[in-house]
Amino acid sequence: MAKGSGNSVADVLRPSMRLSPRERADLGRAARQKVPRSSHAGFDPGAGRTDPLDVIEEQSASRVGELIPIRYGRMAESPFRFYRGAAAIMAQDLADTPRSGLLAQLCGDAHLMNFRLLGSPERRLVFDINDFDETLPGPWEWDVKRLATSLVIAGRENGYSAKVRSDVVRAAVRSYRERMRFLAGMGNLDVWYAHGDMEQLQSLADQRLDARGRERLRKVMAKARTRDSLQAFEKLTRLQGIERRFTPDPPLIVPIDDLLQGARRDDLSGELHALVDRYARSLSTERRHLLRQYHLVDIARKVVGVGSVGTRCWILLLLGKDAEDPLILQAKEADRSVLAAHVGESAYENQGQRVVAGQRLMQAVGDVFLGWDRVKGMDGKQRDFYIRQLHDWKGIVTPQVMVPRGMRLFGELCGQTLARAHARSGDRIAIAGYLGGGDVFDRAVAEFAEVYADQNERDHAALVEAIRVGRVTAAAT
Template sequence: MRVKMSRAPVPSEETPPRSLDRDLLPEHVLAAEPLAEEGAAERLILEPLADVSHINLRKRQPSWEARHSAGESRREVTPHHLHGAWKAPDERPDPVHLIEQTHIGRQAWLVPLRVARMARSPFAFLRGAASVMAWDLARTPCSGIRVVIDGDAHISNFGLFGSPQHDIVLDLNDFDEVTVGPWEWDLKRLVASIEVAAREFEASSHLRRQAVMAAVGGYQRKMIDLAPQGSLDVWRYSARVDQADLCGLEPDAESRNLLLRSAEKARKNNNQNLLARSGDRRLQDGWRFKEEPPILTHIDAETRDAVIAGLERYAETLPRERRFMLSRYHVVDVAHRVVGIGSVGTRTYIALLCGNSDQDALFLQVKEAVKPAHSPYVSGMPKVYQEHEGERVIYGQRLLQAAGDPLLGWTTISDRPFYVRQMRNMKGEIPIGSMTESSFIYFSRLYGALLARAHARTGDAAAIAGYSGGDDDSELANALADWASAYADQSEADHQAFRAAIQAGRLKAEEDLDL
């Protein structure tokens, strides 16, 4: 940050829906669950829209006012102040062990790179340690109101990308951990990441708390705004950067300039520029990827054929009109590409396709999908979407994103689930290191509001608004600011334990890592 920040066991389908797996959780969490015997008010809260196999258009839904009141009554079961406490339980497992478990099934030769990336800083560790935080969140008090959660809504998983109409929008942009769970788990991961990231840039404790409370306030305010709105209005809203405000929040001059600069940079992340950077034009063979080991490497002929066959099956998951469009392209080259921090070690390929000419390029990312971090603790998505992890990711993205990639789909390659999306597609980020104090607070508030909008598409906005209160109600914001500070301390301790495991030889990191 530019130094205006001072440097210094899943339930069966027949059982009543639960927020959490009861057998895994302590009593104070179970006390926060909505139980059927609690009365009619609880039954007014709508279950998250995860699957509707049959629509009943004759049944009238409870009014939003009634559901708001039902959500407000949840505060009596789980008061806001309970969300502020964090102390590691005595039975908390070794965080290094939890991370080692996530390495099972990954490509072993890339695991040291993942370890090295996670070891760089507490924030990098937090990004890669979704499984650790999932265990911890499952032991915290629960509002009892569920939505389709992103599952990994940290501050760096909000970003810029192009809509089907080529507008630049700002939204959640990573859905590997998507599932059904308590809405506050996403908000807690967001505020913890804000606190940890700000510490990395040596922001003052006052600024860190302001930013966290801004994120909670943005969430509360947007949910209050959305509660009485029609579902169609909620679903079609997207945060375009060319709007005077985003999610009802008008940026200050510094934030607007940073947003526009980042959007202009994102607009250049298109197929033609990617072709120029990553492609090597060969006179006889056409385009081929430039190798950049270990990040971008060629694959053997057998794997290449398997990926192309997987893309042909992927096409069957697209709507017919988009399948027709894709049929105008053919695969020119396929390579393996390392992405992210938490995803390092999963099988991820990038395919270059050409259409009308060898300048008509289309890049598709083919990424392995693994079980979400929260899966041991929640009933999750409907069973049909648990059978193929790639379909779960794509279905969750379509539910949560207002302006999605038109080429989202899924496939199976060598008996492993994958999902497919466009590569780049005008993708960009709002770099934390370029933010001033005022813009850090603005974007924290904006990300909270965007998270609320995503949750309102699948959950009961009225009930959540009733429970969370408005942004003039600071009890929840103060509680989550306490939580974020305490959990940041936990993340820093876990990060030190992780680095100690590397020094002791328990974990292998890339040799050039400075420990």
């Protein structure tokens, strides 16, 4: 796809959508002849594989230099944390693996930590995908393989046996396959309205988890409901005189007054104030009206995530009717997707719009303040950003505390959620036809995930060695 061409996953799929359900299912079954489901089991990087450190360093070149050691330090902590920051490496590797030829809007970084509890605009707790920095249309298998491999890596860190890991991954992929087949029989509107309501998921957990697992989930759900702008306001700000301002916590949180001085500070502050007004144009009319009832009072730079460390990220403190009515937005730099080199450029010229469009397409419910714009930075360069609430009822179960039964259930929920997200954009009937009713694809992906987890461990070791010999510098946070 050419950048800015107007192509999208809908444009690519439109011809097949005009076919009958039987013809669409036949397309999927025919794809098995060209790309057998069992072929997804293999991964052979070959002698010409690009040095993974070169891939990471290429990403770092355009980021905030003083923050790069934090990124390396976080990625070096464990194979799983390395994997979270290695989406670009895996995208390059997946490009050489078999493709069914069927497309969907991809998350692009569908590891298990990017599935979590979120708040709907109606204030219901739902389970959905959270991170869309790398979203683009592409082979649906890539998201499935990234999810499966993350389960293997997390299982290894928890000391699970190979058999237990295989059971977890196969259950997750089976859940994806069975949900896609179920969605294939539904009408378009029914698919669009489907979502992972936590009351339903709680009922499933009550049947599948022991008392400790049920209590842990209950606490995560309760905590998620407290993670909103008011909680972030109390945690991240302090009174400075009679006004609220962000609390410095360098290098993770640096208020703009501490980061820059004089004209440079005034220029960037003015640009970010203008951002709030400009980005409102990417919101619907009623949400734009709501946003304009707030005014911006403070700005700080924030370090976020693992793979995102070094990208430019600003948190914006806005107040509404009074000093106790806060809204905290996050403006995060959106760079070119790591998938673009392998599936084609985005249809959108603004990378922030790419992220927002992908998120709106894949998520069942979304942040009412999700939008995009372009900002001139401290170096005078124009960069794309997407904007959302910093916290909006977000909750997550960390894999380190999961027992095998809990991780298996979590993997199944992720698989179902990913299938629903893909079904909203891709040809769900053709994908279901390709997957079929047997477990051939499930077993193949489970095998791939183990082999790729081995590769991830080698890549992680290479980063640790590069830090040891001084090729790159790491910092602990």
